[in-house]
Amino acid sequence: MATTDRQATTLALAHALSAAERGLAVIPLSRTKLPALRSPHRDDPAPAPCHGECGRPGHGVYDASTDPARIRELFAAAPWATGYGIACGLPPHHLIGVDLDTTSETDSPTALRELALRHLFTIPPTVVVLTPSGGRHLWLSGQPDVVVPNSAGRLAPGIDIRGAGGYLVGPGSRTRHGAYTAAPGTDHLAPAACPPALLRLLLPPPRRPHRPAPAHTATDAHGRGLVQFVRSAHEGQRNTRLFWAACRAYEDGLGAALVDPLVEAALDTGLTEREARATIASAARLTGHRP
Template sequence: MSNRTTRSAWLRAIESAHQAAQHGLHVFPIGSAKLPAIRSPHRDDPPGTPPCRGTCGRLGHGVHDATTDPKRIDEQFDAAPHACGYGIACGRGYEPLLGVDLDRKNGVDGVVSLAALAEQHGFTVPETTIIATPSGGEHRWFIGPAGAPVRNSASKLGPGVDVRGYGGFLVGPGSWTPKGIYRFVDRRPAAELPDALLALMLPPPPVRRPPVYLPGPRRGAALVGLVKFVLEAPEGELNTRLYWSACRAYETGVDADSISRALVDAAVSLGHPEHAAERTVSSARNAPMRTSA
């Protein structure tokens, strides 16, 4: 790629990254191979050094450096003069972005696979943001419940259906690669991830013992303890604690409405949006429970 082309791609990437950040998306620069454009500052660390996820303050942690801060975005792109695209971190915030990457190559059609998955499991794939990839595939954006442990996967749900979950990233529209540019096909707002599709993305639940139904007074005390556990959540762990507490609470046999209201109220009192809290608690309530043999 010529210097002129490199400069043009860099300018397009930083402009597009800023536009994405203005919509609340966390971004960072990537190169033509769709990898982080800034080398890791820990590449020469001795073997056995604990991994750093950006706490050192230096640049070069990839998705862990993703930000909405305009000054930080400029700082990262200034340190990456050969960047020609940007990544969008998945799983950030109270209404986290999750991506479904649908490949269309080598005889595989992820769009067809997703439609078949929807028919098999009885859900409708909602209209949502769609990004065309240079290889002919699609990225579809969805909003998932905060705190749900959706991980990255490749063809796990079906041929050509990849998931970009927590800790992963999507290549942002406007990014350049040797095969072409990522472009918007549909700019409508990202839709909520269907519950049935979310259930397929979640890891299998651990094998649980049969629920222990506590006597009245102890039952109430157990719920109080779980609410307190939510209220004492450190920064960044509120949704994880909310989901875990809801799972534990439903095992006690306490009235479901009481559980939902108490835990949602606790989360909302700490600034959690009520709708997002209700979705997180509902996900825990609908999680399948296994009994040991």
């Protein structure tokens, strides 16, 4: 192992132990951001589901621990590790990660602000981790009796959620693309409580029996509000707003009736019909409906 790799492993272990002191359960990660230890069952002809009951390491997030001796054992078994992952959903913080991706195709910070305005919540001061690609991870504390699932793009394109069974790359980790660092002024903070209105959005919608929407649905107040929300989008917000509105429409039983009005609104903002229908179809699939 090169000297730089040894240094990265030593630093990752130090950061992981520091996180554990704050009650955060950790695992070693490789430069690919994946768990550094391979599954002990990888060569089993018919492996049975195992979340670490076998006692051997290599079960991903299920290896996560706050015990310093156990953490040192895990890193000793993975001397190539250059980072660490923080398990979400575990006590005492019941950590929830809001992953804001920033690319030319998405404007997730703007989408989160729009969600906050629409649902009347604010993100309190909390830990913010800067990613090598320019994104941000916001750390929030959940509730003991609420299980937040992992999701990708359900809130809006470019916003992923790390919940129970998931993990966040910890600050101080080094990957192939660079280092993860705590945003200035946030590394001393504890994860802030997730606003109740946001927490409700993070939970999967209750399953509802499918029934045809009544003919007047597309013109009721809620439907008109969703259509207007799309029509008022500026460039850079168009796909985000359309996707969000379509998700809400399908979750509220309005999806089929609002497809054409939403497409018309999207056309008014400058999207093509093909782009609009593809975005609405993605929202339908994500919410468990047939496009």
